[in-house]
Amino acid sequence: MIRAVKGTRDLLPPDTAVWNRVERIAREVFRAYNYHEIRTPILEETQLFARGVGAETDIVSKEMYTFDDHGTSLTLRPENTASVIRAYIEHRLDQRPGVQKLYYIGPMFRRERPQKGRYRQFFQIGAEAIGADSPFVDAEVIEMVTEMLTRAGLTGFTLLIxxxxxxxCRPKFVAKLKEALLPVAPSLCTDCQRRAxxxxxxxxxxxxxxxxxxxxQLPSILDxxxxxxxxxxxxxxxxxNDRSIAFEVKPRLVRGLDYYMRTTFEVTHGNLGSQNSVLGGGRYDGLAESLGSNVHSPGIGFSIGEDRLVMTVDQTHDDALDVFLAPLGDAALRHAGELARELRRAGASVEVLAGGKLKRAMELANKLGARFVVILGDDEIAKGEYSLKDMKSGEQQSVTREQLLQRLQ
Ligand SMILES: [Zn+2]
Ligand SMILES: [Zn+2]
Structure with a gap:
């Protein structure tokens, strides 16, 4: 048997309904804040990430899926900010009016050590606001993510900024930090000894x-x-504060990517244990220039780990089947095909049983979670009335086609 590649997974129904609900909410919130979707390729030239993410980061040095394509080194995107900025520069989006507010939803790829809740193909919901350095934009982006998480049903999260x-000013702080680390570094873990x-x-x-x-005990960057x-x-x-958005200032919050400057933020959630970050973001005013833009294009963005968000929110979904049509006999099946078309056009989700006995049909309708079952026999069709069963109450009644359509509204 051929299985999914290690670290990747299939998302199956009904779980996909929860993914779709989260994405629908995200799109609604993006629209409310005037963000528009951008879709960039999943493949980029490797040098984009080396320059945009930083060659010394764990992502670029250890975790990328990189391969040679007839002499060009290509990489499956490990994150999407660099790609969005590349597209922004390539298509001269700086020439468009106003701040460019772009969002994306899609898969990213990193060859991480497999662990619970971490996947090598994982999904991000993210956005970038490019072309403004005002702190007002930072606050709006942060407000938008808290709105999105709240509407998705995540409660009890903590916003850190x-x-x-x-x-x-950062190089001066780094020098101060290096000095303060000299006496303590030998007692820290091996990673810290190297990072010092x-x-x-x-x-x-x-x-x-x-x-x-x-x-x-180390110095705080805020000083x-x-x-x-x-x-x-x-x-x-x-x-x-004006918007009553609760936050904690966390001076130790530094992001792993080199291009971040000024505002950084993160949202954590208790249910996720040590891997408790749902979302991270920040400002990256020099990124566009480092990727070749000749226009100063300050930006701020974030990405939500969709796999973790989906895992944390309510797992109920609204993909239930509205109507199950159970035709008795060939003539009824033909009639059911035509009736199903009309009901579907009216917006209902409809399943037609294409053969089988009535008892089996009721069992199957029950397992499928159908709201209503419509039984069609020759008598019913001749009378122009159907037998409608409400699967929740168990109540059964005779309805005309018009009454059936009304019931489904
Ligand atoms: Zn400064
Ligand atoms: Zn350490």
Missing amino acids: NSVGCPD ETNPLRVLDCKVPEDQPAID SLCENCAPHFAAVKGYL
């Missing part, structure tokens, strides 16, 4: 419990923000 500074040298910011990210007391970054962060917090 931080500022990671800019190319002016190569990328001290990443030490703040460490999840090893024994390291936490020492990490808590090093420059005269541009500090008021930007204060404004974001002010706009969130």
